[in-house]
Amino acid sequence: MKTEKNILIAFILNLGFSIFEFFGGIFTNSVAILSDSIHDIGDAISIGVSYFLEKKSKKGADKNYTYGYIRYSVLGGLITTVILMVGSILVIYNAIGRIINPVEVNYHGMIIFAVIGVVLNLIAAYVTKEGDSINQKSVNLHMLEDVLGWIVVLIGAIIMNFTDIKIIDPIMSIGVALFILINTLENLKKVLNLFLEKTPYNIDIDELKTHLLKIEDVEDVHHIHVWSIDGFNNYATMHIVSKSKNIDEVKHKIREELEEHNICHSILETETEICGEKECHPHLHKEEGHHHH
Ligand SMILES: [Zn+2]
Numbered sequence: 001m002k003t004e005k006n007i008l009i010a011f012i013l014n015l016g017f018s019i020f021e022f023f024g025g026i027f028t029n030s031v032a033i034l035s036d037s038i039h040d041i042g043d044a045i046s047i048g049v050s051y052f053l054e055k056k057s058k059k060g061a062d063k064n065y066t067y068g069y070i071r072y073s074v075l076g077g078l079i080t081t082v083i084l085m086v087g088s089i090l091v092i093y094n095a096i097g098r099i100i101n102p103v104e105v106n107y108h109g110m111i112i113f114a115v116i117g118v119v120l121n122l123i124a125a126y127v128t129k130e131g132d133s134i135n136q137k138s139v140n141l142h143m144l145e146d147v148l149g150w151i152v153v154l155i156g157a158i159i160m161n162f163t164d165i166k167i168i169d170p171i172m173s174i175g176v177a178l179f180i181l182i183n184t185l186e187n188l189k190k191v192l193n194l195f196l197e198k199t200p201y202n203i204d205i206d207e208l209k210t211h212l213l214k215i216e217d218v219e220d221v222h223h224i225h226v227w228s229i230d231g232f233n234n235y236a237t238m239h240i241v242s243k244s245k246n247i248d249e250v251k252h253k254i255r256e257e258l259e260e261h262n263i264c265h266s267i268l269e270t271e272t273e274i275c276g277e278k279e280c281h282p283h284l285h286k287e288e289g290h291h292h293h
Pocket residue numbers: 039040043142143146
């Protein structure tokens with residue numbers, strides 16, 4: 001509960017500040033501040049999405065969503081990722097234009113905004129400091145990163161104030177935008193891996209199979225499918241060949257082994273003879289609609 005409240009406070013602070021900052025960027029004519037506002041809007045959305053979708057994603061399974069609503073959190077990640085990518089590409093495009101044709105920037109205004117930025121992000125980092133969830137820890141770490149970003153803008157503004165080197169502003173802006181873009185691409189990769197049902201990064205199918213075959217009375221394991229619902233909850237299905245009289249005991253041991261490999265939910269089909277299907281042969285789309293019930 002405390003975690004949720006702190007995340008809500010961080011959300012409100014970020015959203016309010018990013019709007020304030022957006023107008024600050026226009027007022028001071030600084031693309032560095034503008035790109036930071038894109039960054040903070042992205043932060044606010046991702047915090048908001050994780051706050052609201054976290055609740056939704058905790059809803060249990062029902063007839064329409066038989067896995068539960070947990071993938072809503074992945075959808076939230078995708079939405080945030082797309083917004084951040086578009087935002088940072090626009091910022092880079094604008095900043096390049098300004099390196100070619102430098103424009104006047106209000107340095108004093110920039111310094112004031114940067115000081116406010118440092119202070120507000122420090123407060124946000126402080127209120128999100130205590131909490132229990134991994135989600136919250138990452139929010140807190142992120143706030144500290146943002147403080148550093150603002151310190152860079154502040155130093156840049158002070159240097160420009162004395163030297164009048166105008167391209168420092170677009171260069172800082174590109175730096176911030178590239179930082180966002182690199183993080184975003186990593187996130188996008190994770191989200192796409194989930195949608196593509198790639199084997200989770202922390203599961204080695206060969207190793208898993210070797211360990212399963214060591215279990216007493218397990219003759220063969222095939223059709224192993226492992227995927228992740230949200231990056232944390234991993235599911236598996238497989239065929240188990242066993243002639244054991246006590247198949248429940250075999251299944252129990254298999255489930256224990258799967259749990260050691262971070263697989264929390266599994267469907268095991270048992271057979272006494274190998275069924276001959278070593279791997280999957282997915283049907284092509286054109287075969288759809290041939291089902292007559
Ligand atoms: Zn941020």
